[in-house]
Amino acid sequence: MSAANTEVAYNSKIEGGVVVTKLDAAIDWIRSHSVWPMPMGLACCAIEFMSASCSRFDISRFGMEVTRFSPRQADCMIVAGTVTYKMSQAVRRIYDQMAEPKWVIAMGACASSGGMYRSYSTLQGVDRILPVDVYISGCPTRPEALFDGLMALQKMIAKEPGLKLLKRDRPVKPLYFG
């Protein structure tokens, strides 16, 4: 057996310092643990979001804690609250200002379906204007439910073909409620 072959089979200097994986998996792993959320706080769910981001519940345990209040710096819009028709144009414009890749979470009953506001002024679910990735129930949503939703989003991101989406333009996500 030659010396070179021995080195390929086993080298105690590099063993444990190298991880073999697929590039897709590496990119997805990085992405799913560095999602920067932006709260689109419109009603009481935003108060629950504040609670979730403070020390008692501590959103930073999940790798999604760098809350940004500018759409230019955020990856994930958390629509927290009642979206009126008058506000919906602002919500859509702020979504358009976010850079790809981007995701949307509909937090709570109002953002998911209009909630109890079945009236002339309320958009019946933000999925009429945005491609929503995760819906979270609750009125308002508990912080634990929000974390469950955030972790569901992380699992979704982990299944994306990350390399393909890096190389070409991300396809425009369809609206589920057209």
Place this chain on the structure above:
Amino acid sequence: MTEKDLALQNELLEKYPYVSVRPGSADHASFDVPADKVVEFALALRDKEGFSSINDVTGCDWGVDASPRFSAIWHVYSHECHQYVRINVYAADNEKPAVPSLCSVWAGCNWHEREAYDLVGITFTNHPDMRRILMWDEYPYHPLRKDFPLAGIEVPHPDPDTVAQTGVRVLPAPMNGGPFVSCRGNTMRETEPRALDQEWSEGNRKPSAE
């Protein structure tokens, strides 16, 4: 109505003979004032009687068949005698109701009167900025009128940019057997507000509607 409020009501009635007592007020002194005298009465309340603070302005639709159908109501408060006075002014026209604005007397009326204009459709003459305040400017209806359905009426969405990208429209809300109430139950899942009759929805139309 307390003795103190009753005394105030009688005192004001004596001083200003053009106002009349509004019958049936359970709490505060309450007057019907002719539209052409309301600014004069308001100025007198503010400058002579000490009613320095405007608390609320509302518009009221008394019903589709009522005549006069619309009235505007101002609630004013005195920090000297700690009492309220309610001023009611009927609009003469049922089609295009208009009453005088009191912004020149109490500047705080401004947004309240805009809200009454927006939701009930009462125009306040001599208002400095008579625009809608809650609904968007092009909205064609006044939603708190009695003949306006709670679910709303289909109109175009206010923003052409959003419409171009999503095709969204302002649609009547699905009432789905509403009203939506919180039901009794132990878990959060059971107490979530919901319609009592859930047999029909947007996709599954109510049988009696067809």
